[in-house]
Amino acid sequence: MANKDLDKVNKMKYELTRALDTISGDLETARNQFDYNRHGREYGKDAAYEFDVKMNTGPHFDPEDLANKYFAGNMEDMDFEYMEHLGREVEHFVEMLQNDQKIDWIKDYFQVGRSGGWLVLTLNDYTWSEGDVEDRYNEIESKFHDEVEDYSDEDDIDLSSIRKAFKNCMKEVKKFNDDAEKHISQLQEIKKMIPTAKEQADHNFEADLERNIGESKKLSFNKMKTFESFVSENSPEEVVSTDDKYKVADKLNECYKEAVGEAKEWSEDVHDDHTVESYMNENAALVASLAADTLKECNEDYTNEQYENALNNLKEAYIKKIDEKIEMELELSDELPYNMEASVELKRS
Numbered sequence: 001m002a003n004k005d006l007d008k009v010n011k012m013k014y015e016l017t018r019a020l021d022t023i024s025g026d027l028e029t030a031r032n033q034f035d036y037n038r039h040g041r042e043y044g045k046d047a048a049y050e051f052d053v054k055m056n057t058g059p060h061f062d063p064e065d066l067a068n069k070y071f072a073g074n075m076e077d078m079d080f081e082y083m084e085h086l087g088r089e090v091e092h093f094v095e096m097l098q099n100d101q102k103i104d105w106i107k108d109y110f111q112v113g114r115s116g117g118w119l120v121l122t123l124n125d126y127t128w129s130e131g132d133v134e135d136r137y138n139e140i141e142s143k144f145h146d147e148v149e150d151y152s153d154e155d156d157i158d159l160s161s162i163r164k165a166f167k168n169c170m171k172e173v174k175k176f177n178d179d180a181e182k183h184i185s186q187l188q189e190i191k192k193m194i195p196t197a198k199e200q201a202d203h204n205f206e207a208d209l210e211r212n213i214g215e216s217k218k219l220s221f222n223k224m225k226t227f228e229s230f231v232s233e234n235s236p237e238e239v240v241s242t243d244d245k246y247k248v249a250d251k252l253n254e255c256y257k258e259a260v261g262e263a264k265e266w267s268e269d270v271h272d273d274h275t276v277e278s279y280m281n282e283n284a285a286l287v288a289s290l291a292a293d294t295l296k297e298c299n300e301d302y303t304n305e306q307y308e309n310a311l312n313n314l315k316e317a318y319i320k321k322i323d324e325k326i327e328m329e330l331e332l333s334d335e336l337p338y339n340m341e342a343s344v345e346l347k348r349s
Contacts, residue, residue: 005157009148012166016144019173020137023180027133030184034191036130039112039120046107046122047129049187051194053090054117060202070209085208087324089201090119093193097121103186116327121190128183136176144169259283288318 030036035050059082067078094109105127112118123129147165151158263279295310296302302310 005159008159009152009157009162012162013144013148016166016169016173017141019170019177020141023173023177024133024137026184027128027180028130030187031130034187035118039118042112043110043120043122047131048120048122050112051119051121051191052117053111053119053194053198054115055086055198055202059205060199061206066206066209070213081209081212082205084324085205086201088208089197089204093197094119094121097190101186101189103190105183105186119194140169140172140176143172284318288314 031049035052037048038050040048063075063078064073067073067075071077071081090109090111094106097103098106105124107122107124109122110120112120123132126132144165147169148162151161151165259280263276267274267276267279291314292311295314296307299306299310
């Protein structure tokens with residue numbers, strides 16, 4: 001009897017492991033299909049899926065016509081704003097996945113590859129990374145094996161209790177399988193939505209220009225490049241006039257126009273360490289100090305933790321803009337205008 005009971009227990013173990021192997025295999029296939037950590041060397045320890053978002057076709061608008069209409073014929077300004085627009089469209093796409101599609105495993109996003117041609121969606125902890133899947137597999141399998149040990153000894157096997165434990169573990173396997181199928185379905189849906197999203201992004205470009213610049217042209221392009229993130233986040237549906245707003249922006253733009261001459265004069269004096277770079281480094285340090293002091297003065301009730309968080313956000317905004325400038329210059333020098341893939345915006349949590 002003991003041998004027959006042991007055979008039945010081993011059969012349950014086999015069925016459990018086979019079911020878990022099927023789920024694990026399906027998820028491994030999904031990782032391969034959706035380029036899991038394809039460019040992992042570029043973003044470190046985060047587990048992530050990657051999606052090809054290259055803009056392989058030309059724009060659905062006349063670049064010269066829009067350059068003349070909005071940028072006085074300046075194609076470089078046109079190229080820059082197109083890249084900025086694509087970056088905003090990618091952000092909106094990811095927000096739609098998180099909020100409208102209720103995809104809760106997306107932790108963050110950024111773009112990698114030449115011209116940002118791959119959209120990276122990082123995974124929240126304890127969701128669907130390779131290690132998380134292995135942990136869930138082992139947890140269910142180990143739980144049943146422990147139950148078998150508890151209800152078995154050299155002389156007797158409590159087959160009834162083991163069967164009950166097996167049923168409970170198979171319920172967990174069923175839940176694991178249902179979750180995995182939903183996850184894989186979400187990955188497939190994201191891939192299906194990307195071509196439409198790229199098409200819409202291209203067609204939305206002029207409307208985006210209208211929102212950010214407006215028919216009045218009162219917001220100069222240089223000013224928009226400085227404050228485009230603020231405008232987009234705070235008034236995404238409205239044309240923003242700067243007649244009575246952002247006076248500091250006007251003054252900063254004027255100051256930095258004067259800074260060009262001052263930096264050149266600084267670099268031409270007798271001091272070897274006086275270069276344009278050193279001048280701008282000192283200038284950047286001054287702006288950082290003023291921004292930090294402004295935060296403190298505007299929020300007297302800040303705790304130390306709140307103030308530190310606000311300063312870190314300032315730092316991230318500055319670094320993000322510098323990275324955008326670097327990527328823009330690389331793309332403008334390496335590629336023809338409008339044969340672009342997407343804007344490169346490396347966001348790290």
